[in-house]
Amino acid sequence: MPDGYIRWYRESAATSTFAEQAELFEAYGLGLVHPARGAAVVLDVEGDDVLMDPEELGRLLGLRIASITMNWWFSADIDVVDQYAYQPLGCEIQTLWLDGLTTEQADTVEAAVVAAATALPVPTRAVIIDREGVSDPEDWDAPVLYDGEELPIFPDRLLACDPLAGRLLKSSPELRGEEAGNGMTSLSPYRRL
Template sequence: MADGFIQWYREGASAAVFAEQVQIFSEFGIELIHPNRNSALMIDVEGDDSPMSQEELGDLIGRRVATLTFSWWLTADIDVVDTYDAVPVDRETQTLWLDGLHPDQAQRVESAVMAAATRLPVPTRAVIVDRRGISDPDAWDSIALYDGTGVPLLPDTVLALEPIAERIRRAAPGLRKEDAGAGLSRLVPRHHPA
């Protein structure tokens, strides 16, 4: 079972971009609408599910007013919790928690995020894939959001826009860099399979 996260940093999005993300994720069998409850499920501060439409959730994301936590569904019983944060510099993060997923399920989520990162019109700054949870998602904020130079423990894969990718490589020279398209570079440990 995976026990980690995917931290996705990008420029500020809108309800329309969120709708495109929903469409891309659905291509990988990951749905925003719960198959049995026929609604998106936002998780409130008490941990309870609050049903709403995709449009309502997209509107809340577009308003950029608060941290939102909601679920993506692989099946009616298997979900991926997504914590969305609007960052004051007109950027945003999404943390998709991989806890409890089997490796093939975690890989499906990773593939969906990577596809969305390279296809959405809103620029991705970085995607951190840490399947084992060896780093803290927030530890990447400095380098991915604010042009810092500190790099936490290296995760499985990093997808980053230049010059973020180059700053990460300077701090962690054991990484191999590959072109991922859309102006993004994929960074993996040199011993990592391609």
């Protein structure tokens, strides 16, 4: 079973909104620049740290030519790994891994992603919040990107725009939906009291 994660599917914009995302994340205490090293940290294919100027990282992400794995920082020794990928269907996917974080830190990451998804001008298709890792992140690609009918095990919470939100509510009566802002619906399983 995988670790907990948040997977954010967002339309590709004509210009990158990475700088705006970094600013919004910073307001939640998640910095792009490592507090002691003074640079953004990108992970190479072997998992080693590569220091990079934040503007250069933003430029590379804006080129949309390759997937990039990077870190967001709570402190010099507490990070969130973010895998940033592009799909040929014009969608950006970020998977933020929650392993090793406290409940409060995971709450902060969730709040930052939800705030970005509802505040940034680029439309979000879906945000999968699977704190326990009950499904693989890639299992959500079919329903989110390709209108696939088969759904993975439902996570803790999911934000989605129509038609995906409507399709999920129709096919899963155990879900409840609430308006989340920016045209999205927050879906979660009913919990028995």
